[in-house]
Amino acid sequence: MRAGKEKRKALGRVVHDFCAIAVCLVFLVPVLWAIFSAFQPPSYLFTFPPNFDPRKFSLSNFQAVFATGDVPRYALNSLIVATSSSLITVFASSMAGFALAKYRFLGRQFTFLLIISVLLVPLQVLMVPVFLVLKTLGWINNLIGIIIPPAATATGTFMMRQYIIGIPDELLEAARIDGASHWKIYRHMILPLSAPAIGAVGILSFTWRWNDYLWPLIVINNQQNFTLQLSLANLVGTNTVEWGTLLAYATLAMLPVLVVFLSFQRYFLKGSLSGSVKG
Amino acid sequence: MASSDSTASVPDLPSKPPAWANGSPSVRRPAFQWAPYLFLLPTVGLLFLFSLYPMLYGVWMSLRTTDVIHGTSTFVGLNNYLQLFHDPQFGLSVLNTAWYTLTVVPLIVAGSIAIAVFLRDSRPARLLARVGFYVPFVLSPVVVATSWKWLLNEDLGVINGFLKWAGLATIPWLSSDFSARVSVVVATAWNLVGFYMLMVLAGLSQISAEFYEAARIEGATGWHRFWHITLPMLRPTILLVVILATIHATQAFETILLLTDGGPGGATRLVVQNMYQSAFGRLQPGYGVAQAVVLLPVILFVAWLQMRLFKQEGVI
Numbered sequence: 001m002r003a004g005k006e007k008r009k010a011l012g013r014v015v016h017d018f019c020a021i022a023v024c025l026v027f028l029v030p031v032l033w034a035i036f037s038a039f040q041p042p043s044y045l046f047t048f049p050p051n052f053d054p055r056k057f058s059l060s061n062f063q064a065v066f067a068t069g070d071v072p073r074y075a076l077n078s079l080i081v082a083t084s085s086s087l088i089t090v091f092a093s094s095m096a097g098f099a100l101a102k103y104r105f106l107g108r109q110f111t112f113l114l115i116i117s118v119l120l121v122p123l124q125v126l127m128v129p130v131f132l133v134l135k136t137l138g139w140i141n142n143l144i145g146i147i148i149p150p151a152a153t154a155t156g157t158f159m160m161r162q163y164i165i166g167i168p169d170e171l172l173e174a175a176r177i178d179g180a181s182h183w184k185i186y187r188h189m190i191l192p193l194s195a196p197a198i199g200a201v202g203i204l205s206f207t208w209r210w211n212d213y214l215w216p217l218i219v220i221n222n223q224q225n226f227t228l229q230l231s232l233a234n235l236v237g238t239n240t241v242e243w244g245t246l247l248a249y250a251t252l253a254m255l256p257v258l259v260v261f262l263s264f265q266r267y268f269l270k271g272s273l274s275g276s277v278k279g
Numbered sequence: 280m281a282s283s284d285s286t287a288s289v290p291d292l293p294s295k296p297p298a299w300a301n302g303s304p305s306v307r308r309p310a311f312q313w314a315p316y317l318f319l320l321p322t323v324g325l326l327f328l329f330s331l332y333p334m335l336y337g338v339w340m341s342l343r344t345t346d347v348i349h350g351t352s353t354f355v356g357l358n359n360y361l362q363l364f365h366d367p368q369f370g371l372s373v374l375n376t377a378w379y380t381l382t383v384v385p386l387i388v389a390g391s392i393a394i395a396v397f398l399r400d401s402r403p404a405r406l407l408a409r410v411g412f413y414v415p416f417v418l419s420p421v422v423v424a425t426s427w428k429w430l431l432n433e434d435l436g437v438i439n440g441f442l443k444w445a446g447l448a449t450i451p452w453l454s455s456d457f458s459a460r461v462s463v464v465v466a467t468a469w470n471l472v473g474f475y476m477l478m479v480l481a482g483l484s485q486i487s488a489e490f491y492e493a494a495r496i497e498g499a500t501g502w503h504r505f506w507h508i509t510l511p512m513l514r515p516t517i518l519l520v521v522i523l524a525t526i527h528a529t530q531a532f533e534t535i536l537l538l539t540d541g542g543p544g545g546a547t548r549l550v551v552q553n554m555y556q557s558a559f560g561r562l563q564p565g566y567g568v569a570q571a572v573v574l575l576p577v578i579l580f581v582a583w584l585q586m587r588l589f590k591q592e593g594v595i
Binding site for chain 1: 314316319321322325326329333340400401407408409410412413415418420421424429437440444466469529551554555574578582583
């Protein structure tokens, strides 16, 4: 009697596990379907029921992507933008986080509130005046115009501050007594000690900048400076390109982010727990 | 790092930053120092140049009409704002933003709680969910829009393909008012819900099992336990989800722009897109910015709410 109950309970758990896993997989169908379709040769792309025979898969769509434009160039642009912008984010936010966490100075609370409230206003809302600021600076049609404006983020500053607060004061005190300058303490103690937070901020901002669409859209208008996202979006807008090619392009464009995400997954989780918004 | 089983450990957040470096410890009098200000300079400088100044400049711009071709602008007072009241396009976009936010945010909140409660008891699913449910969130708006456009394509998409195959009528997913609205809401909710689900899972892991044990002894049903233990204990998490999802929902403009381009006939055009079209399409930057200024108090209110919440939690 009792053993039967236990058995039923165990079976219930297995069923529950199975259903839960199924929910996870079903949730991913919209992306998985796009990737799956990217591998279909044109003759099978629109058939229903779809072709699940891997022997008929083909890479022709991926070859076609490179005929749509200077794709390696766009990829390089995306890489330049994402890398340099996230480097700036890491430096700016670790310095600001250090100041906010470990110094007591006039206006500390005010500055902190200013940073997290003002930077929470989405750039979307400010796009017109920011566009005009960029125009005055002569940054239109220049990669720098999409690198610099989003580099200060509320999330980055917040995460760095929270982490640096946890670094023991005694350590920094000792360095100060040894005569280390403020910069030296930042450079040789804060930076190495907050490596996990720096990793998290760097990886998060790399994916944000890689994924950016709105800034490239309003700042860049010559093909030379297109990012991957911008050129893909332009192709989706026109109806001249085959769906297979578009999906292969989308698969290529999401690949770096997926690789980064899967390798540094715990950093992303940390970001989501500190309540970060895409910044 | 946290053990692999606990879904997430919330980092310790001391409520007060320890005071350090008021001059050397032997000197009592706190000396003025430049260092913190210099460290803050890059962030505050960027913030000033690309957020604060544009905000003020925007307000000034909204009081003027710009002739983009001749590069001149004239002061028109509140004319741009008055014009907004008589602009049916703007009215429609306000209405759209309202129903959009009022459907997406509750959908995300309810969805994230439901999925998290469903997954919490299954260890393999929880581990898988940490990856699987986060994936849509790391995808770019362009990729999300492309994937959904393909899924929902009227003639070639798999959903209509299935309906046709099953002998049912196909649905014009992106080209009729109602279904385009549904599609846009579903696509954005899908994009964001996993992120919030993980926040809720972390919140759930903080609830002590003793509460449930005690409730079980007193004979509470599953629904009772959810209603009287889980939900009240999750309150802070849910508040945060509501606030962040509201901010997030405004940013979904990019996905919608690509998915429907605001169509059909403006049915999915939100205020941000209306502003974008006024400023960059019809070259009326002043009029465009006036729309942003109308939106700004709402956003600042949400930011203020978030700040209060953080204060309550002792984060600030």
